Amino acid sequence: MKHLTKRSAIAVVISLSLFAASCSPSKIREARKAAHRIQVTIDASTDSLISLHNKHIVSDAKTRQLALGLQKANNANSVLIAHAKEATADTPATRQQLLTDVQGVIDAVRELKDAGILGIKSENGTLAFDAAINAMETSVQIIKGALQ
Amino acid sequence: MNPQTISSVLALINAAFALGGEIVPIALKAYNAIKGESGMTDDQLIAAAETLNDADKQKLADLIASLS
Numbered sequence: 369m370k371h372l373t374k375r376s377a378i379a380v381v382i383s384l385s386l387f388a389a390s391c392s393p394s395k396i397r398e399a400r401k402a403a404h405r406i407q408v409t410i411d412a413s414t415d416s417l418i419s420l421h422n423k424h425i426v427s428d429a430k431t432r433q434l435a436l437g438l439q440k441a442n443n444a445n446s447v448l449i450a451h452a453k454e455a456t457a458d459t460p461a462t463r464q465q466l467l468t469d470v471q472g473v474i475d476a477v478r479e480l481k482d483a484g485i486l487g488i489k490s491e492n493g494t495l496a497f498d499a500a501i502n503a504m505e506t507s508v509q510i511i512k513g514a515l516q
Numbered sequence: 517m518n519p520q521t522i523s524s525v526l527a528l529i530n531a532a533f534a535l536g537g538e539i540v541p542i543a544l545k546a547y548n549a550i551k552g553e554s555g556m557t558d559d560q561l562i563a564a565a566e567t568l569n570d571a572d573k574q575k576l577a578d579l580i581a582s583l584s
Binding site: 396397400401403404405407408409410411412414415416417418419421428431432435436438439442443445446449452453503 | 542543545546549550553556558561562564565566568569571572573575576577579580583
């Protein structure tokens with residue numbers, strides 16, 4: 369009886385360990401980190417755009433175009449944040465949902481890049497905004513890689 | 517921090533220093549926020565992302581409204 373109890377206990381411990389190993393919380397953490405990182409770069413891009421507009425380096429029309437693009441990226445990241453928050457286990461369904469959300473952010477950032485930085489009158493202003501967009505794109509690609 | 521992210525943020529900081537003014541603290545704020553990630557719990561990460569997302573939503577709405 370003692371042997372059976374000990375064997376059962378060992379079996380339970382092994383089962384629980386295997387179950388824990390199959391749920392890899394690190395992937396979910398990567399998704400949350402990336403959602404945060406994307407948001408930080410959206411924030412930096414927004415503040416940079418406001419500053420460039422205030423300095424009259426970007427016209428009203430161009431500022432509006434870029435602001436709408438950032439708004440789209442912000443909305444897309446809002447969806448990613450919400451799903452990353454809800455995710456509790458690293459399952460194929462969870463990964464697929466997060467990948468779909470990431471694609472939404474990628475599409476928004478791509479539109480922003482295509483809208484271009486032509487019209488930003490200063491080379492340094494162009495560099496600053498371009499660097500912010502590249503940082504955003506990098507963050508998104510990292511999460512895509514982590515989830516695939 | 518991932519090397520690609522570091523180089524992207526550093527490029528932003530370089531451009532910021534070249535441009536001067538308000539862009540510099542913006543770039544440094546981004547750098548510090550990303551650097552601080554490793555010390556945050558999952559819940560703190562998401563809470564920070566949510567808070568910033570809401571703030572940016574408002575900032576962008578205000579900016580667009582000011583241009584109308």
